[in-house]
Amino acid sequence: xxxxxANFPRAIVDLWQKQGKKVLISVGGQNxxxxxxxxxxxxxxxxxxxxxxxxxxxxxDGVDLDIESYLATPRTVANSIIQLKTALGSKxxxxxxxCVAVYQGVADYSADTAGQAYNYFVNIIRLAxxxxxxxxxxxxxxxxxxxxxxxxxxxNVYLHWRNLKGILSWQQPLANFTGVSGDKLLMGVLGSTSxxxxxxxxxxxxxxxxxxxxxxxxxxLKGFMMWDSHWDSLNKNxxxxxxTQ
Numbered sequence: 001x002x003x004x005x006a007n008f009p010r011a012i013v014d015l016w017q018k019q020g021k022k023v024l025i026s027v028g029g030q031n032x033x034x035x036x037x038x039x040x041x042x043x044x045x046x047x048x049x050x051x052x053x054x055x056x057x058x059x060x061d062g063v064d065l066d067i068e069s070y071l072a073t074p075r076t077v078a079n080s081i082i083q084l085k086t087a088l089g090s091k092x093x094x095x096x097x098x099c100v101a102v103y104q105g106v107a108d109y110s111a112d113t114a115g116q117a118y119n120y121f122v123n124i125i126r127l128a129x130x131x132x133x134x135x136x137x138x139x140x141x142x143x144x145x146x147x148x149x150x151x152x153x154x155x156n157v158y159l160h161w162r163n164l165k166g167i168l169s170w171q172q173p174l175a176n177f178t179g180v181s182g183d184k185l186l187m188g189v190l191g192s193t194s195x196x197x198x199x200x201x202x203x204x205x206x207x208x209x210x211x212x213x214x215x216x217x218x219x220x221l222k223g224f225m226m227w228d229s230h231w232d233s234l235n236k237n238x239x240x241x242x243x244t245q
Contacts, residue, residue: 017061022062023061025064026096028066028068028069032067034072038071038076038080051088062093066097067097068097068098071114074114074121075123076114078123079128081095082127094132096135105145108176136225139154149200151210155167162219183222186222187224190202192231195227224244
């Protein structure tokens with residue numbers, strides 16, 4: 001993995017960091033080639049080395065892993081996260097999975113079983129939680145028992161990732177799973193109806209209601225992840241303002 005040094009926005013990164021912001025390189029996404037990275041230990045080590053080199057060379061604050069491939073076993077992914085965080089040292093390691101990667105609606109399965117998106121991150125969390133600084137589940141895609149874009153949807157994602165009882169009567173916490181600390185959890189939301197599936201867009205009212213629900217129940221939350229600043233700016237920054245007010 002390489003960066004075009006000539007076009008790297010050094011001045012912007014320096015400005016953001018002076019303002020106290022953390023600047024990370026984001027890797028992966030819907031079409032990320034994780035199969036190559038997890039093909040063998042040499043490929044994983046090459047990936048880790050390239051990320052660490054970029055972070056250090058460009059004076060970044062860490063890396064965000066958007067893992068939306070489920071071909072490798074959760075144990076393989078957890079081991080790669082441990083390897084990467086160990087090499088990064090004090091730099092941040094953040095993951096941004098699909099929300100269904102933790103979900104009470106299906107059974108848990110082995111850390112050595114691959115191919116299933118639902119609960120894929122449960123065993124990754126079990127094995128590598130102390131190496132992951134923050135989780136940013138994408139609370140804007142996939143079936144999650146209630147309609148997308150609603151207060152119930154984002155509440156349900158929060159509860160499942162904390163492994164607290166979900167909002168539906170039949171939902172129960174997963175056994176032998178502590179969930180994610182609220183202090184490490186950021187909820188992923190869309191910056192506008194054009195940023196993703198419009199039915200998963202949370203209005204300002206819904207975001208405000210969600211924040212009130214958190215406060216009323218004394219549920220901690222580190223913050224929000226927004227996809228993304230481009231769409232938010234075209235939406236007059238109404239979502240970022242709602243998330244940070």
